[in-house]
Amino acid sequence: MATAVQPVEQTNYLNADYGIKSWLLTTDHKRIAMLYLISISVFFWIGGLFAMLVRLELLTPAGDLMQADTYNKAFTMHGITMVFFFLIPSVPAVLGNFLVPLMIGAKDLAFPRINLLSWYIYVVAGCLWLYTIITGGVDTGWTFYTPLSTAFSNTHVITGALSVFIAGFSSIFTGLNFIVTIHRMRAPGMTWQRLPLFLWSNYAAAVIMVLGTPVLAITLLLVALERAFNIGVFNPALGGDPLLFQHLFWFYSHPAVYIMILPGMGVVSEIVACFSRKRVFGYNAVALASIGIAVLGFLVWAHHMFVAGISLYAALVFSLLSFFVAIPSAIKVFNWTATMYKGSIRFDTPMLYALGFIGLFTIGGLTGLFLACLGVDVHVHDTYFIIAHFHYIMVGGMVMAYMGGLHFWWPKISGKLYPEAWAKLSAMFVFFGFNLTFFPQFVLGYMGMPRRYQSYPPEFQVLNVLSTAGASVLAVGYVLPMIYFLWSLRYGQNAPPNPWNAAGLEWKAASPPPTFNFDVTPVVTWEAYNYDELDKPQEVPIAR
Amino acid sequence: MHASQTAAHELRHHFADMDQQRDTASFGMWIFLVTEIMFFGGLFLSYMLYRFLYPTAFLEGSRHMNIRLGALNTAVLICSSLTMVLAVRCVKINQRKLTVIFLLITMLLGFAFMGVKAIEYHEHWVAREVPGPAFQFEGTDPRHTQIFFSLYFAMTGLHALHMIIGCGLVLFLMINAWRGAYNSEYYNPVEIGGLYWHFVDIVWIWLFPLLYLISHQHVGGGF
Numbered sequence: 001m002a003t004a005v006q007p008v009e010q011t012n013y014l015n016a017d018y019g020i021k022s023w024l025l026t027t028d029h030k031r032i033a034m035l036y037l038i039s040i041s042v043f044f045w046i047g048g049l050f051a052m053l054v055r056l057e058l059l060t061p062a063g064d065l066m067q068a069d070t071y072n073k074a075f076t077m078h079g080i081t082m083v084f085f086f087l088i089p090s091v092p093a094v095l096g097n098f099l100v101p102l103m104i105g106a107k108d109l110a111f112p113r114i115n116l117l118s119w120y121i122y123v124v125a126g127c128l129w130l131y132t133i134i135t136g137g138v139d140t141g142w143t144f145y146t147p148l149s150t151a152f153s154n155t156h157v158i159t160g161a162l163s164v165f166i167a168g169f170s171s172i173f174t175g176l177n178f179i180v181t182i183h184r185m186r187a188p189g190m191t192w193q194r195l196p197l198f199l200w201s202n203y204a205a206a207v208i209m210v211l212g213t214p215v216l217a218i219t220l221l222l223v224a225l226e227r228a229f230n231i232g233v234f235n236p237a238l239g240g241d242p243l244l245f246q247h248l249f250w251f252y253s254h255p256a257v258y259i260m261i262l263p264g265m266g267v268v269s270e271i272v273a274c275f276s277r278k279r280v281f282g283y284n285a286v287a288l289a290s291i292g293i294a295v296l297g298f299l300v301w302a303h304h305m306f307v308a309g310i311s312l313y314a315a316l317v318f319s320l321l322s323f324f325v326a327i328p329s330a331i332k333v334f335n336w337t338a339t340m341y342k343g344s345i346r347f348d349t350p351m352l353y354a355l356g357f358i359g360l361f362t363i364g365g366l367t368g369l370f371l372a373c374l375g376v377d378v379h380v381h382d383t384y385f386i387i388a389h390f391h392y393i394m395v396g397g398m399v400m401a402y403m404g405g406l407h408f409w410w411p412k413i414s415g416k417l418y419p420e421a422w423a424k425l426s427a428m429f430v431f432f433g434f435n436l437t438f439f440p441q442f443v444l445g446y447m448g449m450p451r452r453y454q455s456y457p458p459e460f461q462v463l464n465v466l467s468t469a470g471a472s473v474l475a476v477g478y479v480l481p482m483i484y485f486l487w488s489l490r491y492g493q494n495a496p497p498n499p500w501n502a503a504g505l506e507w508k509a510a511s512p513p514p515t516f517n518f519d520v521t522p523v524v525t526w527e528a529y530n531y532d533e534l535d536k537p538q539e540v541p542i543a544r
Numbered sequence: 545m546h547a548s549q550t551a552a553h554e555l556r557h558h559f560a561d562m563d564q565q566r567d568t569a570s571f572g573m574w575i576f577l578v579t580e581i582m583f584f585g586g587l588f589l590s591y592m593l594y595r596f597l598y599p600t601a602f603l604e605g606s607r608h609m610n611i612r613l614g615a616l617n618t619a620v621l622i623c624s625s626l627t628m629v630l631a632v633r634c635v636k637i638n639q640r641k642l643t644v645i646f647l648l649i650t651m652l653l654g655f656a657f658m659g660v661k662a663i664e665y666h667e668h669w670v671a672r673e674v675p676g677p678a679f680q681f682e683g684t685d686p687r688h689t690q691i692f693f694s695l696y697f698a699m700t701g702l703h704a705l706h707m708i709i710g711c712g713l714v715l716f717l718m719i720n721a722w723r724g725a726y727n728s729e730y731y732n733p734v735e736i737g738g739l740y741w742h743f744v745d746i747v748w749i750w751l752f753p754l755l756y757l758i759s760h761q762h763v764g765g766g767f
Contacts, residue, residue, distance in 0.1 A: 210575060211579075238687050
């Protein structure tokens, strides 16, 4: 900074313009990220509410809180809300939208108006989904399996399926925007080898969004058409094949797991490097592992169908391929740990979440190997073991990474510092609450408690009580950040441009960044994560 | 000179130059077309599976297609692709009037396609070949033929929806071209609109043989 005195309040993307119209018609990627942040938070709480209903029902062995049909709706709406309206958009649509242009030194995403359109599509889908919830909901499970969804369910499957169908297009447009932006909008010198790993993993997730989501769209459209107009493609009464539905559904919905986890892995790479003050160990391997996960992720879908009646040989191949996914995932985990080795580690809140991610994702991933194994899968299929496994990936992995990322980039996003002590406390609540909620479910599942039942034998009660207790601790861990983030907007200290002394172009912009991010397009002459250079003792003290 | 002034006006703030903007736009459209391939891919996969499972029922269903109208529509769409590509060529050489005329012809051909399609749908409706409780079919395997007709209506219906969107797109391009919004410097909306239009045509080029031509004899108006 050559100027002696900085102006008290710089123009940034938040105060560049005022009024509701300036937000609803914005094409600024940072403002759109904020619109997404608000809307997915709403759905996070709605999905959480249904989770609490499910946990409360399971507090006692008898089905006494709600009727069986209501329980079916509660877990269905928990699943659909969380998967399609929170997890899929979470990191890409909020952090990705905010950071992709900043990290590559661009002024905006390639298609700013399509970016805004994707948010409006999300809102339309969300409203249709709220309408579905209010008018009575859906009870098919989040998987919409036929023929239950097409012929037997008496709930609002058509609007439910259409809302997921519409939400899919918002994710397609986000993915399309990311791919084109990362290919075409990089600043001079920002080569592929210099991209932050957050971008590699979001790129991989975007490829899955673009290739997978349309298949889910057509599948759910066929379900809706079958209910509405008797277009009986999956109808067994006509000789239709419900297994075809499962193949098409999982062709998207298994890779969708990687849409959810890959961006989270990107967040963790950024945080681990910054708080270990080291370049990510094996940068190339971690970057390519993202692509590897995206490719392999498309080849394993039928491991959801081992007991659905697919041929033994198909099952063997899908089982083997599912084991292969462990390789790139393990590469990432090992390289994060190797990054920390001999690093100068600081345990700030983002790092706590990242460490939580690494541990819990590892447990989730390893139990995934149990499930890829044909014999074990038959034993634990449709039990609480599955529930625990994917919550370790989705909540223990993805939500942890999302929370870590929000804390890490909050000073950049809001220009304010959050209260560190409260944040550490709530990270502890999240970690312990999470484990208390879901670890007992591994045991329950292994003992044979099936998923999707509202009542269970009394001998399972102790573990279920533990799980419900854990869920309430977890809820506290999620409520606290919402309070102190909002608090910090008003009362928080102003954040400097680079409070963590982190590498990456986003930290070279002001906090919060101006509307067009950089006054001059930056020219990149350094490698990603150049922490050794950053931490070199500087000869000249920083000019004030 | 006029052209480059408009171009500077049309360069959006986040691009360095017109080349980057043009490349980015068509790259984006290609990615979008990949998603469209996956979208129709689900239907083609279903078609493949059921045709493999119930070949006779599919042959019998295909015999009830109106092959003359189908062939006519194929010709209409191929012509529309020609006029579309001519429109793109004309905008690149600053022929404003010709651009508008070719876009207009493209749109009219699109309308013609949908008109013919409506006649076909009406024929199927009258012949009670629309899936549902009223479905009636004289054949060896009417149950499975209903799946053929389900796929027929799903695939051609979705294709027709894309045609409607395409016609709206061409209308939009035509109005803008009329107003002189495009020129040899700034023509990527016409170009990527053309990409979309060709894609929708190509889908039909696949649908026509798979739905109309798999049987040798036709009762629904054969040659």
